[in-house]
Amino acid sequence: MDRMNYRPSRRRVLAAFAALACAGLRPMHAMAAAAAGPVGNRAARRITDMIGTNGWPGSAADIEMWRKMGISWGRGSVGPGQPDAPTQPMRVDKTGNRYDSDLPSVILRNNQNGIRSLLFLGYTPKWNASLPGDTKSAPEDVDAWERYVDAVVRKYSGPPYGVRHFQIWNEAAGRLSGGLPQATFWHGPNFSKNEHQSGPYDRALQDYVERIHIPAARIIRRYGGYVVYGGWPDQGGLDNLDKWLDYRSPRLNERMADWVDYLDTHYLPVADLDRLYERYVKQGPARGLWQTEIGDRYMLDEHYLPRYFFEFAVWALARNWDDPDKYLSMVYHWDGYEPFRLTHRGPPVRTFNVSGQSLIVLNQTIPGTLAPLSKPLRFGPEVTGSGLLSDRDMVIQVSAPSGWRTVEAAGVAPPSGGAQVLLIDALTGAAASREDAALNWNSDVMNIRFRVPDNVNGADRTPPRHLAYLVVRANQGKTA
Known part of the structure; x- marks a missing residue:
């Protein structure tokens, strides 16, 4: 799921920050009762419920850093499937961009440390690609795609893993609102690696719904899992997203939106989530609203991440945050060499960048049960x-x-x-x-x-x- 490459650079690590606890202070019960609206039977919500990241912790030290930043979710790939031929054994035991890490041990370690796992399903092996050699195109043989999805969900939804959430594809879209005729991760006829030479993919919507999403969603629900939409790109435009979600396949007689449990977008500001909440979440059919990628180069603005998550929490508290899984945003990416990532991986050792430090401050400043202010x-x-x-x-x-x-x-x-x-x-x-x-x-x-x-x-x-x-x-x- 690499989006782009940057020239590695190092940043001086921030000095240790002052402790937030102040001796001699006690909760102000009367003021809080006046400031908060009625909570009713709503379960306790915390800022950690809504903070995730792309990638996995690789060690006990990584887990401790995640805990300090309040990160409670990870997102990663699963495969390699059958990369070279349909006669290969189906393998779903690896993760990472190059499938070079052991996935079962990652998920078990996550479970032992209270970290939730989102498994990303994709893409098409070259031998099955409708565009020769293009893994971001639709599969020729949909049965092969279904075998891969079934192998993943069957294995990881059961014990000892207990994964419930599975994301289908990544940023599938047709013509983008910015003018490009084809999406970065969903290619069809007339595609060119030179994006300005690509022509339109006329069946982008139909092929995705009929050959990728609904076949996979049926399998996920069959095993009792939840369907996470494939991350609508910010360049796709929300009007286009509405068209995709409202599309009813004449061949399957199914509407796209009815096969989504968690609606997922990428890189949108919190204010843009309102229309999606009102239309798809407030009264269904979706259970919640996620962004499985935020941040990235936006984190060059060191205020971006703490403002985003604080605003996201305030927004969620005003929109029936009745389930800890209902609202989630995942930082892209938690480690790397760029100074705006959450951490710098070293050498010699992994350290926090300013964005990671800001999450620590946020987590320590609002560590308790969250409630809205009813007074403006x-x-x-x-x-x-x-x-x-x-x-x-x-x-x-x-x-x-x-x-x-x-x-x-x-x-x-x-x-x-x-x-x-x-x-x-x-x-x-x-x-x-x-x-x-x-x-x-x-x-x-x-x-x-x-x-x-x-x-x-x-x-x-x-x-x-x-x-x-x-x-x-x-x-x-x-x-x-």
């Missing part, structure tokens, strides 16, 4: 942000330029023992001095005044802005 936040000039509850802490993520800034929330009564506010750097976790953040109440209006440093952590942005968390906690002592 009002941000002062040049400040943007959003907020939620983590256990009894009110946590507000803010983005602002240097100087003194404000945020307030009406309808939030102060706890009887008083409260304090912490200003936490979203990239390093360093806590600002107490003089740089002040909290007070005017009747039932909570006011926070905070100073953004001159040396902002988003100096490369235009204009420069600082990303931080305001954490409001009750003082030690009796609370209402």
